[in-house]
Amino acid sequence: MNNRTLIEKCAERYDSFYLYDEKGILEALSKLKRCFPDVSFLYSIKCNSNPHVLNCIFGQGLGADAASLGEVLLASEAGLTRNQIYYSAPGKTAKEIEGASTKATLIADSLDEVARIQQVAARTGGVFRVGLRINPDFTFDNSHGLPSKFGIDEEQAVRFLQKYNYENVEINGIHVHLKSQELNPDNLAAYYDKMFGLAKRFYDICGGLEYVNMGSGIGVPYAESDTPLDLPYLGKFVQEHIRKFREICPGTRVIIELGRFAVCKHGVYVTKVLDRKESYGKTFVILKNTMNGFLRPSLAKLVERYTLGLSQTSVEPLFTCANAFQFLPLTEHKEVETVTLVGNLCTAADVIAENVVLPHLECGDCVVITNAGGYAAVLSPMQFSSQDRPVEIFMTQDGELIT
Numbered sequence: 001m002n003n004r005t006l007i008e009k010c011a012e013r014y015d016s017f018y019l020y021d022e023k024g025i026l027e028a029l030s031k032l033k034r035c036f037p038d039v040s041f042l043y044s045i046k047c048n049s050n051p052h053v054l055n056c057i058f059g060q061g062l063g064a065d066a067a068s069l070g071e072v073l074l075a076s077e078a079g080l081t082r083n084q085i086y087y088s089a090p091g092k093t094a095k096e097i098e099g100a101s102t103k104a105t106l107i108a109d110s111l112d113e114v115a116r117i118q119q120v121a122a123r124t125g126g127v128f129r130v131g132l133r134i135n136p137d138f139t140f141d142n143s144h145g146l147p148s149k150f151g152i153d154e155e156q157a158v159r160f161l162q163k164y165n166y167e168n169v170e171i172n173g174i175h176v177h178l179k180s181q182e183l184n185p186d187n188l189a190a191y192y193d194k195m196f197g198l199a200k201r202f203y204d205i206c207g208g209l210e211y212v213n214m215g216s217g218i219g220v221p222y223a224e225s226d227t228p229l230d231l232p233y234l235g236k237f238v239q240e241h242i243r244k245f246r247e248i249c250p251g252t253r254v255i256i257e258l259g260r261f262a263v264c265k266h267g268v269y270v271t272k273v274l275d276r277k278e279s280y281g282k283t284f285v286i287l288k289n290t291m292n293g294f295l296r297p298s299l300a301k302l303v304e305r306y307t308l309g310l311s312q313t314s315v316e317p318l319f320t321c322a323n324a325f326q327f328l329p330l331t332e333h334k335e336v337e338t339v340t341l342v343g344n345l346c347t348a349a350d351v352i353a354e355n356v357v358l359p360h361l362e363c364g365d366c367v368v369i370t371n372a373g374g375y376a377a378v379l380s381p382m383q384f385s386s387q388d389r390p391v392e393i394f395m396t397q398d399g400e401l402i403t
Ligand SMILES: *Cc1c(COP(=O)(O)O)cnc(C)c1O
Pocket: 044, 046, 047, 065, 067, 088, 177, 179, 180, 181, 215, 216, 217, 218, 257, 258, 259, 260, 261
């Protein structure tokens, strides 16, 4: 998004805000649908649950990947039906299972949870059609499985299904999600290849599957040095595999879910300069609501401090990579200076950039932070220190601003 006048107009009213761009989101979704015409997509609500963002995405025919009962209700209130909402999360309580059962397709995360679902279904006198989240005997990088808090180990699930005896639970699909933020299309292609094999295995054991949900992995370029994922290439690979898969498993829907691809690049965070000072030779620029308004840049800074000279591993969705966010000052000043960008919280941890060279900033100037459309507002401790919160502004494709 590069609409400076618009941002400055919003900044007249707000000292810190998110600005989401509907046009960008719609373009991302149509690219996906164009590249993967036979795939059903789910949007992972936890990435950005802003109501206008949800309406925009669900309006394009995507279903919902819900990670809590609250998200099931958001999707349901947005008009989605049970077979469009998939509720997949570890540690669901009996109460949550019951609350979601009429509104979403439950994805059981453990064998104990299948038993719990059976109890709820028996008590309410229904038959629940439930998917299993599988922890397969492979990963993106390995030909064997790894311990995980998510899902049921593949072999455990197989043994369980071979002796299956629950009357009120019918297993109708499988779900796997192993990784976020992959940018190498060959790694994703190899993963999808293994997933089609896994789906065939469970199709045979279950005597049919309504869906195989292959999870996410679809990454976006954060750092300027990142190469965007080659979607046309990946789409061709998947389409070809779906054609072969359908010959063996007709009628099984292939689902891919994603959060960040839809929204991450289509939102910015804007914060205003509140103050500036020199201290023992260092220039501090104090910005509104940084750590508490958009947590990830300060977390990235923290990771950088603790890993100086060491290699950094991503921990999604908290930390992706160094230089994942760009700081773009809006000012006419041409002369540059070396500054440290900090927030207005009463903690010294509230630093987003240290000793960076930027055009001279004055009080009231705005700094735009990129990649703020996903895992941004939803992931920030806005309750901390009782500050007023950043607002979220949604710009429709007609240029209308909705808060
Ligand atoms: C968070 C999550 C996603 C979305 O991941 P992105 O990297 O944002 O696409 C998909 N599936 C599951 C199960 C998740 O928990």
